[in-house]
Amino acid sequence: MKAFENLSPATLDEAVELLGTARANGEVAYPAGGGSDLLGMVKDELVPAPDRIVDLKRIPGLDEIRTSERGTEIGGLVTVDAVARSEGIRSRYPVLAEAAAAVGAPQLRNTGTIAGNVCQRPWCWYFRQGFSCLKRGGDRCYSVIGENQQHAIFGGGPSFIVHPSDTANALVALDAEFQITGPNGERTVPASEFFILPRDSLERENVLETDELLVGISLPSTSANRSGAYRKVMDREAWTHAVVSVALTLDMDGEVCRDARIVLGGVAPIPWRVPAAEDMLRGQGITAELAQQAADSALEGAQPLAKNGYKVMMARALVRRSVLELSGAA
Ligand SMILES: Cc1cc2nc3c(=O)[nH]c(=O)nc-3n(C[C@H](O)[C@H](O)[C@H](O)COP(=O)(O)OP(=O)(O)OC[C@H]3O[C@@H](n4cnc5c(N)ncnc54)[C@H](O)[C@@H]3O)c2cc1C
Ligand code: SF4
Structure with a gap:
């Protein structure tokens, strides 16, 4: 592994300047928070070797x-x-x-x-094992015809x-x-x-x-009527990323839903908000039937790859169950 300089700026301006100077000089510099992801990637040579790492931990006020x-x-x-x-x-x-x-x-x-x-950074196993895929400047995405159990069912392409x-x-x-x-x-x-x-x-x-x-x-700021829950399905009991997850907030007026946010995790390259499903809940009393309809709508348009179709059923069930539990209609 190439040696790099570890810099600890005392102010944000200094940190930005260090990153800017490195960039202007054609050097590679990364900011680090806890370093738990970055240092592993540097060590495994998954990202271009840095000339400098700008450690942000000494900057006062950012940990409040x-x-x-x-x-x-x-x-x-x-x-x-x-x-x-x-x-x-x-x-x-x-x-x-x-x-x-x-x-x-x-x-x-x-x-x-x-x-x-x-x-x-992404945890696609090809990326983390150092395959020269599209994300690393290569010419193909190995997940398309490879082991795509963990990959995207929405928003994918050319990387999944x-x-x-x-x-x-x-x-x-x-x-x-x-x-x-x-x-x-x-x-x-x-x-x-x-x-x-x-x-x-x-x-x-x-x-x-x-x-x-x-x-x-x-x-x-949030209203007293707005509740929220995060539900996550993993392929082992703990210590791992979501296979699918749902971040849900409900603004309830008695039994009627005034507003809702439904964001799916583990299904797309970005947090995947599903506005059509939220619209279905808005202004309605939550019932088992409505929760099912919203869950069906949330997964509409999913485009699973060969080995990750199970995510559609899993995410649908998770949305339905989360809506029912959080609204108290379960
Ligand atoms: C075994 C394992 C299991 C994990 N399970 C989960 C999980 O279940 N859920 C989950 O969410 N995560 C999971 N992670 C990921 C872990 O949570 C992240 O490594 C950690 O949160 C990264 O925080 P950090 O401060 O150490 O980031 P760093 O390693 O310091 O940085 C990560 C990236 O962000 C950049 N960066 C850092 N700070 C800034 C900043 N202020 N501005 C701009 N860029 C910045 C860095 O340059 C780097 O690219 C898992 C990791 C491992 C190894
Ligand atoms: S999904 Fe494809 S392009 Fe994206 S990181 Fe994985 S192998 Fe690379």
Whole structure:
């Protein structure tokens, strides 16, 4: 493995400058949060070898959760574990607390940051085993005719990765906004527009430029009637990514659903929101029949590959069950 320089900037401006300078000099530099994904990929030579790693952990203020009347701000360096345990997040945004608690193992949650979790690279086994596939500049996607059990049933092509982050699905369901900083200043991007499909870019999974940083996440204030839940199916009991998952929020007025968000995980290269299914619930009393109709609608248009058709049935059942449980109609 090529030696690299580990830099620990004390301010965000310094971090952005270090990344920008590296880019201008034709060098490879990566920002690191907890480093739990990045360092493994560097060690296994799955990404171009870095000249520098810009460790963000010394920058003050990025590891705080702040709540005000306008909502909640989560610094990009807040650990996944702190998100899962925060009383404020658990009471106001249970879908996010549950998604964070569902991430990997305790050690990963303690090390991994919310920004790093959202920006983690794909876990397609071809990619992680070093195959020279499209994502790594090669000329083919091995999953198309290969072992595609874990791959996308929506939004795939030319790569069929699924987005691996549990928290990303919850953040889309909560209408979160991502604060980004870079050499041209700050910008805010809705979570729903942060993630991008392989057909729009094969090199990256989100809108960040190589010298931009995800510095924080804003959650809008929420009503007392809005409940939420994150349900995840795994191929073993714990410590692994979702085979399929659903991030669900329901705004209930008695038995009537005023508003809903349904975001599927493990099925697409981005958190996959299903607005048609949400529309079906809006303004209606939730019944078993309606939950089934919404679940059917959520999976409409799925295009499974040869070995992942099981995800359609699994995700459909998960949506139906989650809607019934969360609405209290179960
Ligand atoms: C065995 C195993 C099981 C796992 N299971 C799950 C799971 O069930 N659910 C799940 O969601 N995840 C899972 N993960 C992934 C794990 O949660 C991530 O590795 C972790 O959250 C990444 O956080 P980090 O801060 O360590 O990121 P890093 O490793 O520091 O960074 C990850 C990526 O994000 C970039 N990055 C980091 N911070 C920033 C920033 N502020 N701005 C811009 N870019 C940034 C880095 O350059 C890098 O490309 C699993 C990982 C392993 C190894
Ligand atoms: S799904 Fe994407 S990452 Fe996996 S082999 Fe195909 S191109 Fe590579």
